[in-house]
């Protein structure tokens with residue numbers, strides 16, 4: 001079943017029926033064309049049919065710019081999970097944070113949506129050879145889909161693309177040209193090559209397919225969020241993404257806008273555009289109030305996936321959306337990104353590539369700056385998986401220093417085997433030594449979630465022996481019997497509260513020297529401060545400290 005739809009030129013408003021291989025506006029030559037579909041009819045069809053369709057992005061076929069479904073090139077992309085973040089949420093004191101896990105695409109990044117649609121459209125136009133410029137992920141994804149469609153691909157990669165990604169691209173049979181320059185220059189070289197050889201050039205953000213593909217992120221999110229709140233569709237309050245060219249947020253906004261026009265959702269999420277501080281043309285220009293983007297000539301962030309220095313028309317487009325409908329432009333330092341990368345892996349089990357972690361660092365920064373209200377629902381795009389570039393990540397000092405590998409020394413291993421037989425007592429002695437410097441911490445906290453979070457944060461350092469008590473009275477018992485090296489103490493507990501626990505510890509000759517760190521959700525009065533002063537090592541506010549802060553306090557105390 002084929003479909004008809006039209007398009008409209010963003011520049012001059014000219015509109016006519018869409019045909020395959022449409023390049024520019026015939027009226028003004030404008031390159032930014034937006035398709036217009038039959039939304040009322042689509043709403044009707046979706047109501048009746050959507051739930052029985054395949055779980056790929058192609059379930060939203062009516063609103064994708066392809067004329068004939070026989071041209072679809074698919075690897076099962078889309079319908080990635082929407083995951084609630086229990087631990088990160090508890091740490092940030094926010095209950096409604098979801099991760100859209102785009103790492104689970106066929107080639108492990110959200111570019112698979114773009115590739116599936118763009119290559120399908122190209123196949124429909126009978127193009128057999130294609131040129132693309134990329135910082136890595138587009139080239140990998142396009143390579144996979146071109147291989148399936150029998151399209152020859154020329155991928156121009158900038159010199160910062162890691163070897164692992166280059167190798168992956170060549171594996172699919174793609175012709176790789178490495179350009180020793182920035183990504184922006186690489187795009188120009190690719191364009192010249194395509195013109196010279198008279199080959200089809202992928203226009204990135206300027207192509208209909210790239211932007212339209214990202215709408216499926218919005219459709220899925222609304223369906224999945226709806227299921228969680230018992231409605232057919234629901235929109236979050238925020239969509240947060242790491243941004244380079246801006247294709248993602250533009251497409252996502254359009255997707256929610258169409259759902260809104262169909263009457264399926266009651267709002268469109270605010271967009272949070274997160275960029276790496278070393279290449280943040282959109283954020284910097286927005287902060288300066290500029291209408292067109294100031295170009296970053298030499299990106300200095302190590303996160304090369306996000307190295308679009310010249311965002312072109314995407315910036316005014318996004319600026320306009322944020323000014324009109326709310327949202328935020330936020331930049332984050334690479335160090336904050338690598339911290340967020342560790343937090344997501346170790347608290348949520350999500351190992352992301354640095355470009356994706358930029359969004360998480362942005363989320364954390366926005367929470368800390370109070371840009372997101374407590375009752376707002378937040379969706380963060382985990383746009384790519386760590387595994388293609390694990391080597392780069394692990395080589396970074398900031399991650400390495402926190403990666404603890406416990407090894408039995410060689411002589412210890414040899415001493416426990418005697419003619420091939422295991423000598424039990426020596427093995428135990430050797431294993432004991434691994435635990436030698438373990439310090440013990442008692443957590444006295446009545447809220448199970450907070451207790452769990454503290455234990456999880458402490459456990460991934462593996463250094464501590466952890467005891468837990470769920471009220472003040474059993475906390476006092478625990479501290480008496482275990483004599484821990486440190487107590488983490490909640491203040492607000494029924495019956496025996498934190499102040500009472502503290503009074504008891506300080507009145508006891510044997511316990512008085514055990515350091516105490518108070519973790520509280522209470523707004524402290526000056527009287528509270530007086531009761532705590534000089535008796536606790538430090539004071540952390542629940543939902544505001546990050547694992548770094550906690551560890552700093554703990555290692556200060558345990559030194």
Ligand SMILES: *Cc1c(COP(=O)(O)O)cnc(C)c1O
Nearest residue numbers: 137243244245246247248383384
């Ligand atoms: C391409 C990419 C981005 C940025 O996408 P845009 O929406 O085009 O700015 C973010 N993260 C990853 C992993 C990417 O591959």
Ligand SMILES: [Zn+2]
Nearest residue numbers: 009012025028
């Ligand atoms: Zn026009």
